[in-house]
Amino acid sequence: MIKVKNLHKSFGRLEVLKGINIHIKEQEVVVVIGASGSGKSTFLRCLNKLEDITSGEIIIDGISLNSDANVNLIRREVGMVFQRFNLFPHMTALENVTLAPQIVRKASKKEALEIGLELMNKVGLADKINEYPRRLSGGQQQRVAIARALAMKPKVMLFDEPTSALDPEMVGEVLAVMRDLAREGMTMVVVTHEMGFAREVGDRLVFIDDGVVAEEGDPVEVFNNPKNPRTQAFLSKIL
Amino acid sequence: MVIDWGLGIENLPILLRGAKITIQFTVVSVFLGSILGLFFALGRMSRIPILKYFCVGYIDFFRGTPLLVQILLIYVGVPHLFGFTMPDNYQYIAGYIALSLNCAAYTAEIFRSGIQSIDPGQMEAARSLGMTQYQAMRYIILPQAFKVVVPPLGNEFIAMLKDSSLLAFIAIEDLLYSGKIIVGRTFQPMPIYLTVALIYLFMTMALSLLVNYTERRLGKSD
Numbered sequence: 293m294i295k296v297k298n299l300h301k302s303f304g305r306l307e308v309l310k311g312i313n314i315h316i317k318e319q320e321v322v323v324v325i326g327a328s329g330s331g332k333s334t335f336l337r338c339l340n341k342l343e344d345i346t347s348g349e350i351i352i353d354g355i356s357l358n359s360d361a362n363v364n365l366i367r368r369e370v371g372m373v374f375q376r377f378n379l380f381p382h383m384t385a386l387e388n389v390t391l392a393p394q395i396v397r398k399a400s401k402k403e404a405l406e407i408g409l410e411l412m413n414k415v416g417l418a419d420k421i422n423e424y425p426r427r428l429s430g431g432q433q434q435r436v437a438i439a440r441a442l443a444m445k446p447k448v449m450l451f452d453e454p455t456s457a458l459d460p461e462m463v464g465e466v467l468a469v470m471r472d473l474a475r476e477g478m479t480m481v482v483v484t485h486e487m488g489f490a491r492e493v494g495d496r497l498v499f500i501d502d503g504v505v506a507e508e509g510d511p512v513e514v515f516n517n518p519k520n521p522r523t524q525a526f527l528s529k530i531l
Numbered sequence: 532m533v534i535d536w537g538l539g540i541e542n543l544p545i546l547l548r549g550a551k552i553t554i555q556f557t558v559v560s561v562f563l564g565s566i567l568g569l570f571f572a573l574g575r576m577s578r579i580p581i582l583k584y585f586c587v588g589y590i591d592f593f594r595g596t597p598l599l600v601q602i603l604l605i606y607v608g609v610p611h612l613f614g615f616t617m618p619d620n621y622q623y624i625a626g627y628i629a630l631s632l633n634c635a636a637y638t639a640e641i642f643r644s645g646i647q648s649i650d651p652g653q654m655e656a657a658r659s660l661g662m663t664q665y666q667a668m669r670y671i672i673l674p675q676a677f678k679v680v681v682p683p684l685g686n687e688f689i690a691m692l693k694d695s696s697l698l699a700f701i702a703i704e705d706l707l708y709s710g711k712i713i714v715g716r717t718f719q720p721m722p723i724y725l726t727v728a729l730i731y732l733f734m735t736m737a738l739s740l741l742v743n744y745t746e747r748r749l750g751k752s753d
Contacts, residue, residue: 340659342655342658342659364661364662364663365661367658367660367661368660368661370659371659371660372656374652374655374656378650378652378656379656380653380656380657380671380675381675382674382675382678391660391670392660392661392662395662395666395670396660396662396666397661437656441660444660444661
């Protein structure tokens with residue numbers, strides 16, 4: 293589903309990603325961990341070209357991201373959930389969810405509404421469809437953001453630290469929605485600090501350190517028996 | 532000479548006719564200037580260098596030179612440059628053009644700061660849903676920026692209303708020009724110009740009330 297070959301990314305003279313290679317299979321849930329500044333968020337943002345890549349190649353669902361012409365095509369297949377939700381504040385929750393299917397996928401208003409209501413129900417917010425984002429809690433906003441991304445019927449979902457901006461008591465409700473999504477077979481790439489989630493839901497754990505994949509493998513395996521000293525050091529600090 | 536305070540009231544109909552012209556010029560110029568200004572704002576933020584620098588140059592020129600000079604450039608300079616004789620009523624056309632072009636430069640900066648005040652995450656969210664740059668602007672960024680720009684746009688409206696008095700210089704019968712004519716006839720500057728000033732004051736105050744009201748209403752919806 294996703295092939296990343298020798299991905300490099302520099303901001304000016306600062307090289308953040310130093311050659312990342314990764315293959316992500318359909319229905320796989322890949323959890324990316326790493327210290328802040330390690331390049332894990334940058335890596336995720338490269339996957340839907342929110343960042344231009346410096347060199348290397350990204351192929352998603354058989355389409356190369358290197359050509360600009362494909363960017364909008366790819367983006368509609370790749371949903372993204374942000375740390376800070378980024379809901380559209382001038383629209384109700386439901387409008388947030390139904391806008392893109394109508395103007396990007398050219399769905400009719402009726403179709404978009406059906407999808408929207410179904411998804412709002414799925415994330416447990418059927419009673420909040422007419423609320424504006426500022427009237428929702430962080431956890432509710434993030435669930436709307438997930439519904440908004442799902443409304444485009446993406447083939448892949450990217451999560452950029454989706455629970456990092458949440459109060460602790462709201463983390464669970466967002467993770468629950470993501471867990472359901474994984475169970476339904478969505479291909480997911482999740483950058484997170486939630487090690488419990490990584491262990492339980494992740495099919496594969498990828499540890500990014502200093503712009504390279506320092507270690508990857510089965511989450512339980514990596515947690516219990518990290519091979520790379522840098523992984524050991526990182527895990528010992530957070531577990 | 533005795534000052535005849537009653538002259539202000541006596542000549543009110545003439546002055547109000549002038550005020551109507553003032554309002555006409557202001558409304559049309561702010562309307563055209565805002566539309567034009569939005570394009571200059573977008574052009575200024577464009578990644579195409581020629582477009583960008585053209586817009587920067589335009590904005591700097593019209594903000595950095597006196598409006599009166601701009602009016603004269605268009606009223607006298609342009610016909611001379613292209614060698615055509617001024618048609619009758621050319622001062623009106625020149626007046627509309629000069630005020631609109633000037634207003635566009637100011638509103639361009641208002642729109643630009645409004646657009647740039649929107650969290651970059653909004654554009655990212657829109658683009659990550661597959662929206663084009665145009666769609667993201669149209670549906671996500673501009674509706675939010677619009678709310679931000681209402682107060683400064685209102686101020687620009689008020690500034691334009693006052694600055695339009697410079698049109699009196701090229702014999703457009705606005706509020707100030709009407710006053711000047713009456714003064715020339717009656718030799719009573721104080722009552723007349725004071726009345727002129729009060730009419731301007733009345734208009735600007737009415738406008739700022741309108742701006743405040745709009746601002747409050749927009750504030751409610753989010």
